[in-house]
Amino acid sequence: MKFSCEKVLLQNAVSVASRTVSPKSSIPALEGILLEAESSLLLTGYNMQTGIRTTVEANIEKAGRIVLNSRLFGEIVRKLPDDIVFFSSNDKCMVTIRCGISEFNILGTDAEEYPELPSVEQQNGFSLTQQALRSMIGETLFAVSDNESRPIHTGSLFELDDTGLTVVSVDGFRLALRQEPIEHSEGSGFSFVVPGNALSEVEKIASDEEKMATITVGGRHVLFQMGDTLLISRRLEGDFLDYKKAVPRTNKIKITANTQQLADSIERVSLIISDKQKSPVRCVLEKNVLKVSSSTALGTAYDECPVEGDGGGLEIGFNNKYLLDALKKAPADSVHMEFNTSVSPCILLPAEGEKKFLYMVLPVRLKANEGQ
Structure with a gap:
């Protein structure tokens, strides 16, 4: 040649x-x-x-x-x-x-x-902008599980129905969901799961532009076509979590926070938390203020974030990394946060804007003296 x-x-x-x-x-x-x-x-x-x-x-x-x-x-x-x-x-x-x-x-x-790449015989397919595909993957990939005991959750669920495309990732401690309307699709009412490591490559390849990406779904593989580049990945098989049942529908406590302000407060109290010095972040939800604190052998840390709403004094603990991941990936300037009890999940939703997302973070049980 x-x-x-x-x-x-x-x-x-x-x-x-x-x-x-x-x-x-x-x-x-x-x-x-x-x-x-x-x-x-x-x-x-x-x-x-x-x-x-x-x-x-x-x-x-x-x-x-x-x-x-x-x-x-x-x-x-x-x-x-x-x-x-x-x-x-x-x-x-x-x-x-x-x-x-x-x-x-x-x-x-x-x-x-050199082995041949698998051929993908189209059963279903759809198209969306590379920009939308990239953001949907990037805003959910952080919640993909790395636990091989449940292989199906080491990937993200893609679900297409009459409302559009939904991408869901879960790892047993949190859930991330993003939705986008889809204009061009071959069929509807289908779903498939793509490994997280393949989606990480799709995110890198996809451009941050309005150019179209085409996804072709076959029986065992899925093909992502982005401009001059295509990626073929095997599909993961198994029963993915029924996310619609996993997310609490009715939450009695609802507050609204500035996404960046809350992330900054949690990052500050996380400075004394490390892999060796682990501790949950204690959140106390009061009227128009969210108090956050932590306590480790290194010392204590305290901060406050202004919010809209009244938490009624609810005390709830979170893994700082899991809560920060959700806040940093949330594509909104402000978020609605919903709570029920100290052992119920926290739900994060967009306070405004067109992007549809939902993040769920499970709480950590607090000991009496933690964060005080």
């Missing part, structure tokens, strides 16, 4: 494709990137769970396929001068890479040893 390509374009493509390359694999070819020169140049990375294929603009002189070690190829391209890269390979998989006065001769691997 033989082609030439701008260094910057090739470097970006290698960076994207290498995200799903296995650093160590029982199949040596999977430690590399598959390059395919046809009418255009295709670069593929695959780890048998998730695959990324991206197209890069190149001048193809001779078609062909070869696999190059991802780490080495990536480092070579990154270190090349900003100029046109000339690439050629022979029948013995010897590759020559030239750019300016720099030249490398390295050995590749026969492309026949």
Whole structure:
């Protein structure tokens, strides 16, 4: 094969494709990137769970396929001068890479040893802007579980119905939900679960623009198409939490807080909390004020945040990280917070605005002297 390509374009493509390359694999070819020169140049990375294929603009002189070690190829391209890269390979998989006065001769691997990406036979599908997809993933991914004993919850649920798309993540301690209307869909009333590590890559690939992303859902895999790049991931199988039943419907205590102000207050009292010095944040909900405090062997911390509403003196404790994650990801300047009892979940909803989200954080039991 033989082609030439701008260094910057090739470097970006290698960076994207290498995200799903296995650093160590029982199949040596999977430690590399598959390059395919046809009418255009295709670069593929695959780890048998998730695959990324991206197209890069190149001048193809001779078609062909070869696999190059991802780490080495990536480092070579990154270190090349900003100029046109000339690439050629022979029948013995010897590759020559030239750019300016720099030249490398390295050995590749026969492309026949590289497993095929799974094909996705469309059962359902839909489209939305890459910007919306990126924000939906980014604002729910933090609540994906890392507990392999419940594999289904190591991914996010995508559910499409007449109201639009809902993405849900749960980990046993919290729940994150985002909704968006969908204009273009092939069918409705379907759902699927995508692994969190695949969604993390989708979030990185998707641009923060109004360009469209197309999601194709097959029987065992799902395909995300974003511009010149596609990502194929296996679907997770199992029974996902019935989130509609898990979220309390009636909460007697409701307050409204400025999202950033409350996050700042919780961050301040979290300064004396660490992995070695663990402690819940104690929240006391009074009229128009939310008092937060913590206590560890390092000392005590106290802060207040103005709110709208009366909490009736409710005292409730939270893992500081879980509450902060929800506040930092909430796409709203102010949030409604709903409570019931000291052992009931806290529900966070948008106080205003078009974005629909719901976060639920389970409380931590407080000891009598904690945070005082």
